[in-house]
């Protein structure tokens with residue numbers, strides 16, 4: 001979409017809007033300083049809860065939305081922003097009073113009739129309609145509300161959410177979510193958390209889902225279409241929601257989900273969320289899977305290690321989330337190492353061997369070693385294999401350096417101390433040093449920030 005700036009007349013006078021800001025004007029910032037995505041998220045408030053009422057017609061691709069965001073102002077605000085792209089905005093209210101808006105790219109600037117004071121809890125209501133625009137990332141991958149032959153595949157890492165709902169789209173502003181997704185009768189809409197109800201009235205079915213634990217906006221989903229579902233509970237009562245787009249997908253490897261949950265609960269700590277699951281869609285053109293919270297989305301038939309990888313993200317990525325996108329290795333390196341650990345713990349190839357295989361597949365002069373996992377060099381490299389493989393290698397090398405007891409204690413501590421929160425690479429280094437009692441700066445400099453191949457542990 002071309003950048004556009006629109007002014008919509010509402011009961012505030014144009015004069016008030018266009019006048020230079022009064023000395024008392026307090027504008028929330030349009031971003032949170034993320035180096036890769038400077039406009040992701042907004043300053044001045046904390047989102048607490050979203051209600052997403054979505055009505056989608058796959059025949060026309062038109063999405064009608066009514067979104068409520070409840071938030072707390074963290075500073076005085078005469079204006080604040082949400083991230084939102086495209087659509088016609090049909091109504092905008094703050095605390096039940098019409099508000100004025102300006103739009104510029106992903107920034108929806110909202111001027112409430114009455115300024116907010118620091119500490120105020122307020123509610124924004126946005127009603128909108130339109131055909132969502134698919135977001136293209138700096139690495140040319142696509143995300144957002146992606147139409148399929150029978151519905152939509154909905155994934156957002158790192159910046160797809162504003163393509164289908166107004167959000168404070170930054171991983172550090174987690175919130176709880178209610179979803180009411182209406183689709184044509186017979187189709188299934190899958191969102192995060194637990195299913196509250198599915199009601200059919202006439203030609204439409206509304207699927208209500210609730211995500212009661214904190215969730216970063218990029219982890220939301222509302223994938224919909226023709227799915228065969230299996231909604232069951234595991235032995236301990238955890239609801240397991242599986243959905244497969246037949247006949248193309250079988251979801252055969254979804255048997256890994258309970259196995260991975262069991263192992264990682266033991267290794268890392270109790271599963272963080274009130275639901276689990278997986279969605280195997282027929283959207284191969286998207287080309288990747290995403291760890292959407294509680295139910296990962298798979299564009300293709302998921303392989304066994306991909307399922308294990310996405311389940312691991314419930315701990316690392318979803319419950320424990322980076323503050324900034326540059327630290328994406330904290331997601332992908334942990335998920336990669338978790339694949340190796342799952343194989344080892346089930347009697348297969350030890351992680352030490354998987355590590356060496358990965359290490360040895362890149363010669364010392366390979367350009368692979370020039371891109372460090374904790375400083376990938378830009379948003380176009382977020383999903384480069386350095387985040388995954390060098391990230392995973394870093395953890396296995398750490399295991400072999402600090403020893404089994406300290407390493408597994410570190411993983412448990414890292415999870416327990418940061419569950420539902422946000423973390424940085426510096427936090428991880430500090431936690432590793434505290435738990436092990438070792439000075440590890442040379443180790444992490446080489447493995448996380450080095451631009452040459454680090455020596456193998458013990459070499």
Ligand code: TRP
Nearest residue numbers: 141157158288289290291332383
């Ligand atoms: N985080 C996803 C995973 O590891 C991968 C992913 C998300 C991705 N968005 C992407 C990969 C874009 C390539 C391009 O499972």
Ligand code: ZN
Nearest residue numbers: 309331332335
């Ligand atoms: Zn991953």
